[in-house]
Amino acid sequence: xxxxxxxxxxxxxxxxxxxxxxxxxxxxxxxxxxxxxxxxxxxxxxxxxxxxxxxxxxxxxxxxxxxxxxxxxxxxxxxxxxxxxxxxxxxxxxxxxxxxxxxxxxxxxxxxxxxxxxxxxxxxxxxxxxxxxxxxxxxxxxxxxxxxxxxxxxxxxxxxxxxxxxxxxxxxxxxxxxxxxxxxxxxxxxxxxxxxxxxxxxxxxxxxxxxxxxxxxxxxxxxxxxxxxxxxxxxxxxxxxxxxxxxxxxxxxxxxxxxxxxxxxxxxxxxxxxxxxxxxxxxxxxxxxxxxxxxxxxxxxxxxxxxxxxxxxxxxxxxxxxxxxxxxxxxxxxxxxxxxxxxxxxxxxxxxxxxxxxxxxxxxxxxxxxxxxxxxxxxxxxxxxxxxxxxxxxxxxxxxxxxxxxxxxxxxxxxxxxxxxxxxxxxxxxxxxxxxxxxxxxxxxxxxxxxxxxxxxxxxxxxxxxxxxxxxxxxx
Ligand code: NAD
Numbered sequence: 001x002x003x004x005x006x007x008x009x010x011x012x013x014x015x016x017x018x019x020x021x022x023x024x025x026x027x028x029x030x031x032x033x034x035x036x037x038x039x040x041x042x043x044x045x046x047x048x049x050x051x052x053x054x055x056x057x058x059x060x061x062x063x064x065x066x067x068x069x070x071x072x073x074x075x076x077x078x079x080x081x082x083x084x085x086x087x088x089x090x091x092x093x094x095x096x097x098x099x100x101x102x103x104x105x106x107x108x109x110x111x112x113x114x115x116x117x118x119x120x121x122x123x124x125x126x127x128x129x130x131x132x133x134x135x136x137x138x139x140x141x142x143x144x145x146x147x148x149x150x151x152x153x154x155x156x157x158x159x160x161x162x163x164x165x166x167x168x169x170x171x172x173x174x175x176x177x178x179x180x181x182x183x184x185x186x187x188x189x190x191x192x193x194x195x196x197x198x199x200x201x202x203x204x205x206x207x208x209x210x211x212x213x214x215x216x217x218x219x220x221x222x223x224x225x226x227x228x229x230x231x232x233x234x235x236x237x238x239x240x241x242x243x244x245x246x247x248x249x250x251x252x253x254x255x256x257x258x259x260x261x262x263x264x265x266x267x268x269x270x271x272x273x274x275x276x277x278x279x280x281x282x283x284x285x286x287x288x289x290x291x292x293x294x295x296x297x298x299x300x301x302x303x304x305x306x307x308x309x310x311x312x313x314x315x316x317x318x319x320x321x322x323x324x325x326x327x328x329x330x331x332x333x334x335x336x337x338x339x340x341x342x343x344x345x346x347x348x349x350x351x352x353x354x355x356x357x358x359x360x361x362x363x364x365x366x367x368x369x370x371x372x373x374x375x376x377x378x379x380x381x382x383x384x385x386x387x388x389x390x391x392x393x394x395x396x397x398x399x400x401x402x403x404x405x406x407x408x409x410x411x412x413x414x415x416x417x418x419x420x421x422x423x424x425x426x427x428x429x430x431x432x433x434x435x436x437x438x439x440x441x442x443x444x445x446x447x448x449x450x451x452x453x454x455x456x457x458x459x460x461x462x463x464x465x466x467x468x469x470x471x472x473x474x475x476x
Pocket of ligand 1: 148149150151152195230231232233234235236255256257258294308309310311330331332333357358360361
């Protein structure tokens with residue numbers, strides 16, 4: 001039997017796009033305009049390291065400029081290539097539209113294994129890459145605003161912001177040229193946890209809809225659910241931590257680069273994360289069963305599977321053997337188009353990437369707004385809010401004394417009620433609201449139409465309709 005070829009990542013995204021537009025009423029020209037990637041810039045630059053010049057290849061792809069700036073992370077990985085950044089840029093377009101973040105879609109990548117370099121070397125490489133992008137306005141507060149992705153984090157974003165500052169000394173909005181920065185460099189509270197937090201909020205919203213829970217063949221709430229997570233990096237770690245520590249779910253397996261850890265009673269997510277940080281992988285961790293063939297653990301029975309590492313991990317090869325009821329795509333593109341079809345036939349419900357991991361760009365949007373307004377959220381109203389609450393509580397206490405001891409406030413209620421919201425609470429509130437509303441917009445389309453088979457097609461329809469409206473407004 002000849003093996004069926006798996007599409008590339010970009011072809012996979014296109015196939016998913018095509019599935020949605022086949023049940024929409026778009027003119028063929030507009031359909032093509034939305035689908036194609038507007039431009040991809042490739043740069044090769046040299047950096048003198050360890051006594052010789054090393055050449056690096058980087059990309060910044062702009063998928064759609066129906067809104068500007070365009071937005072999307074910068075990834076550091078040896079697997080980075082043009083096909084991948086174009087697929088990720090397209091996903092950014094649809095993701096931003098779905099969660100109503102006012103951006104077009106973009107993505108960047110540098111073909112590098114960051115673990116092979118010292119911090120000062122990475123800084124020189126990052127600054128040089130940022131210079132190449134900024135001089136072409138591919139990093140710019142009103143044109144193109146990168147963020148962290150796989151292999152990059154706050155540290156790289158701080159270097160990028162500083163490099164842009166140096167090249168644009170009089171730009172008062174320079175801080176808004178990149179998001180995901182550390183707090184001291186203009187970042188926002190809650191950005192580091194945002195994508196994982198968004199995965200948690202997405203699942204909580206899913207479990208508010210009995211019809212959807214039943215469609216996945218599940219019942220109850222997150223409490224006690226057995227969850228397998230692939231990739232305990234930024235996204236996977238935060239999702240696993242919040243779901244296990246706040247919602248009563250059990251992380252029964254963690255799949256990493258060098259193998260997997262299994263514990264049917266639930267892993268201690270922080271202990272595993274610390275072990276990975278100090279040992280470079282999961283092997284050797286004492287309080288769980290280690291399996292060297294990590295990918296096989298994706299097929300282990302569980303209630304919820306969270307791929308949170310990289311693309312194309314559930315493919316035509318293993319899709320039929322996946323044994324879960326619900327998959328939430330915390331990573332971008334973890335399920336190939338062919339595997340998606342197999343899972344649908346098996347009745348596995350998929351919460352798609354363009355929705356599931358949109359928490360990152362949502363909080364990046366808040367950070368960008370914070371940078372442009374030059375003031376942290378809550379600074380003006382926090383104490384005023386506290387003063388009003390204090391007034392109300394004082395009045396109730398006065399009435400209490402007047403009425404006698406028939407009722408009284410618990411001290412914990414009083415403490416919680418009196419406190420004005422700080423930036424982190426406001427960010428979480430904005431993120432929670434965004435994830436709820438976006439889920440509701442998808443499920444409405446999914447349930448209202450017989451020709452929409454799943455949440456992914458529904459998500460694409462909602463997103464593409466919004467992008468199409470923007471293009472129409474522009475006269476296209
Ligand atoms: P990260 O670099 O922090 O973590 C990735 C993790 O996956 C690491 O622990 C790594 O060891 C592990 N990993 C890598 N290859 C693996 C393999 N073959 N098998 C198992 N584990 C492997 O990256 P991240 O920022 O958490 O991003 C993960 C995914 O989430 C990516 O698809 C990314 O595009 C997506 N995403 C990230 C953000 C964000 O805010 N960081 C936002 C949206 C989407």
